Every structure is written in C-alpha cells, then in structure tokens.
Amino acid sequence: MITRRSPFLQENMMIAAARLEPGADAAAPWQRQLSGAIRDPRQLLERLGLDARLLDGARAGHVLFEVRVPEAYLARIARQAPDDPLLRQVLPLEEETRSAEGYVLDPLEEAQHRPARGLIHKYAGRVLLIASPACAVNCRYCFRRHFPYADNSPSRAQWQEALDYLRGDDSIHEAILSGGDPLAASDRQLGWLVGELEAIPHLKRLRIHTRLPVVIPDRVDDALLGWINATRLQKVMVLHINHANEIDQTVVDACTRLKKAGVTLLNQSVLLRGVNDNVATLAALSERLFEAGILPYYLHVLDPVQGAAHFDVPDDEARTLVSRLRSHLPGFLMPRLVREVSGEASKTPL
C-alpha cells in the first residue's frame, strides 16, 4: 500500500489564486468552472450513472490524489460506461493504492534540477517555470501527482530568484510555463510574468504546457488572448490530449482562437492502457488533432509514478503499436514515441 499522502491534498486553490500577486481578479467564467469542478468520488459516479460498487475503490484512490473533473470535461464522458476512455483518465481506482516495482514518487528526479524556487532546468537552452500548482483536472497517471507544489509556488517577490537565474544565463532561449497547469493562474498574474520574461533579451520563445483549453475551453477568453497577442515572444502551446473524444467543437473553437493569435499548437499524449492502447484509437486521435489545427508531437510512454502502474503499456507493445500506426497515417501526423529519462539531455526515442 502507498502510505504517503499527495501534496495535492495539502494545497488548495487559494495557493493558485494568490501566489504571483495578492489581490483577486473578478472571477471569469472559466474560473467559476474551475472552482465548481467535481471533487467528490460519489458525485462523479452519480452524475455518470455508474455502479455504486465502484465507490470504495474511487475513495481509496481519491485519498492519495483527489478527484477533480470540471463540468465541460464531464459532458464528453459517456453515461453508464465504466470503460469510457475519458473516464479512465479521471476516475480514482483502488489499483492506485498498490505498490509496483520501479514506481516512485518523483520518476523524473526533478528535485535535482531546481536551481531556483519554481524553476526546473533540465535541458540546454530552455527552462521550466512552475506557474501554477493547480490543475483543472486531476489525471490519474500524472507524473507530478506527488510533486511538492507547496515548496515550488513562488510569490511575485519570490519569482525574482528564478528571473535572475534566467537573466544570468544567455544560453536560455525558451521559457516553458508548466505546473500543475500554468493557465490555472489568472491572466493578470500570467501577464505580469510574461512581461518580466519578454524583458530578458535572450529569451525568444514562450512555450505553454497546458490541458486547460481542452478540459475547460472557455479558458481561451479575451483576457488570455490579450497577453498572448501582446508579447514579442514566439508562442508555442503544447496541449495534452490522449483520445479523440476529448476534442469536441468547443475545443476546436478554442484552438481556432489560439491559432488566430499566432500560437503554434502541438499535442503530447501519454500511451495509456485502457485509454488509447490500440492503432485505431491512436490514428483517430491524430486525425482529429489535425482537424482542430493541432500537430501530434510526442507520444510518451508512462512515467513510472507511484499509483499509476495499471496504465502501463510495455515498451515492446508500444513499439509494435507505433510501427503499425505508421501504415495508417502520413508522416506529419505521426507522434514521436519517447520516454523521459532522468539525466538525459533530451527525450529518449523508443
């Protein structure tokens, strides 16, 4: 049994709202959806008409990493379908409490690469900034489900250490906003941070790793597009979508708004048992991504994070799947199958 309680249970949404700058923005529609997300396993089961016998397992997983599902995502999950591929990503299970050999709290050993609070520097030329500790959805396979966000959520004053680090290293050309989900921070907070970043002359690109435009498409509102349009930095958004059913018309519309603002849209997926571990599903995902204006980028094998072993697809099976996928798709719709290995200078192709 896993006994360590997730730091997600210790943090709350107040951290996300207050870290960069005191004083709250008036709640935008997406923020109301965020705070109204389902956080109770029983409610999730009832809303989807699922068997109450799933509740004990759901509660056991929820204790380790709380359930969080916003309404806009819930609307894409089929009712009375325990194997729905979107539900599998968000429903806590008893399996999460089981230990598995090689599955650890910090599979990417990110703790070793933090020269400043809120900043991770693993790869040459780019750094990752933890812009928000919160997510709009809690994905059960998340490799940061045990990340110590409380220790890595700088206030505006505390960001100076990370910004000084960036100013002092002119080999860094790209800042990656990550989290949690960086777009869970308010636009006033993000606008301030991006303003500080674009004042650093050697920074060229702003990359945003986010799932929010997928799970709450209303996040792509005028306030977000305001600071995105205003920055001199080149903009890349790496979305996280694992199944074609996640892309409904609201997501397509959000992507259209982002593309009009000059954002390059890429997608990274995780290969997950019971979600997308077959050729037809992966091919449909790539096709649907392209229809929405998004290019497939990476297909990650699962990071061995404690509590997620039931999602694993062995390497040999992953290679076979991708090899067969190649005969179904043009090259530009093929994601690269990779693993993130601690200490390596880049992602490792499989």
Ligand code: SF4
């Ligand atoms: S949105 Fe990303 S960071 Fe948040 S729980 Fe899901 S995979 Fe993890």
